[in-house]
Amino acid sequence: MTKQAKAGAPEKPVESFLPLTPAVFHILLTLADGEAHGYAVMREVARRSGGSVRLGPGTLYGAISRLLEDGIVAESEERPDPEMDDTRRRYYRLTQLGGRVLTAETERLADLVKAARSTKVVRKLRPA
Amino acid sequence: MSVGHLSIEYSERFYSALLSLYPARFRVRFAPEMLQLFRDCAHDALEKGEVAVFAAFLVGMMRDLLLSIARERGKDWVRPVEGHPLIAIIDMLLIPTMVTMKLVVLGPVLTLLLRDGTKIPTDQFVRTSAFFSLAIGALAVMASIIFTRLRPTVRLWVKLSA
Numbered sequence: 640m641t642k643q644a645k646a647g648a649p650e651k652p653v654e655s656f657l658p659l660t661p662a663v664f665h666i667l668l669t670l671a672d673g674e675a676h677g678y679a680v681m682r683e684v685a686r687r688s689g690g691s692v693r694l695g696p697g698t699l700y701g702a703i704s705r706l707l708e709d710g711i712v713a714e715s716e717e718r719p720d721p722e723m724d725d726t727r728r729r730y731y732r733l734t735q736l737g738g739r740v741l742t743a744e745t746e747r748l749a750d751l752v753k754a755a756r757s758t759k760v761v762r763k764l765r766p767a
Numbered sequence: 768m769s770v771g772h773l774s775i776e777y778s779e780r781f782y783s784a785l786l787s788l789y790p791a792r793f794r795v796r797f798a799p800e801m802l803q804l805f806r807d808c809a810h811d812a813l814e815k816g817e818v819a820v821f822a823a824f825l826v827g828m829m830r831d832l833l834l835s836i837a838r839e840r841g842k843d844w845v846r847p848v849e850g851h852p853l854i855a856i857i858d859m860l861l862i863p864t865m866v867t868m869k870l871v872v873l874g875p876v877l878t879l880l881l882r883d884g885t886k887i888p889t890d891q892f893v894r895t896s897a898f899f900s901l902a903i904g905a906l907a908v909m910a911s912i913i914f915t916r917l918r919p920t921v922r923l924w925v926k927l928s929a
Contacts, residue, residue, distance in 0.1 A: 677800055678804055695830075695832070696801040696808075696835075697801070697832045697836070700793075700797040700800060701838055704796070728803065
């Protein structure tokens with residue numbers, strides 16, 4: 640059974656989780672909008688990335704397994720209304736640590752873009 | 768039952784069998800969800816109505832599955848050994864042993880075929896080699912699946928005999 644992050648265990652610094660892979664970054668972005676099950680995450684990641692990031696079940700659940708272990712996401716305890724959804728599905732949500740990791744990664748990427756835009760080559764190539 | 772639904776049913780069975788190749792800790796937790804996700808995606812692909820789309824979907828799924836199995840198995844090799852050392856050793860050696868067995872069997876067979884190369888037409892030689900390679904590869908995968916299925920029994924036996 641996959642180990643969940645232990646309650647009360649010392650939390651690792653947010654920076655130790657960075658950089659995130661594109662797949663993990665997109666998964667966290669999707670969960671930042673609210674809890675979702677695997678199929679919803681997969682569809683939302685494909686939509687959000689314009690089809691450039693396509694997650695298969697193996698990649699998706701491999702990433703979720705690691706995120707659960709690190710305490711970045713957690714399984715949602717609230718079950719959806721059985722009439723509205725399939726109760727066999729498990730829902731995942733972003734934890735507080737997950738929110739901090741996502742924010743830190745977004746800031747890191749923003750800094751990178753800023754640094755890249757300050758170079759002559761990128762400035763020249765930028766559309767007016 | 769339509770051809771489309773039959774394709775989904777058979778591909779689902781195949782996918783489900785391959786899920787057995789994941790380490791137990793991962794399989795127990797995620798295999799039902801992965802199978803459900805595969806089913807949803809298969810229906811999506813089939814709705815597009817083209818054989819090529821469904822075939823591309825299957826190839827993509829198999830690629831994703833095999834890479835993911837390798838990743839999860841790799842993680843287990845570097846993870847500190849848990850549980851009974853005998854099970855851990857069998858776990859670690861299973862796939863390398865299967866691959867080695869395949870090479871050990873295939874090597875002499877190919878050598879024998881090469882030695883008699885003057886008598887055997889090239890196409891027959893290639894066909895025979897391909898057949899042996901595929902058959903032994905399939906046996907290795909089957910053995911891995913059977914062992915994974917039997918693992919809880921082996922674990923219980925080790926516990927009882929300890």
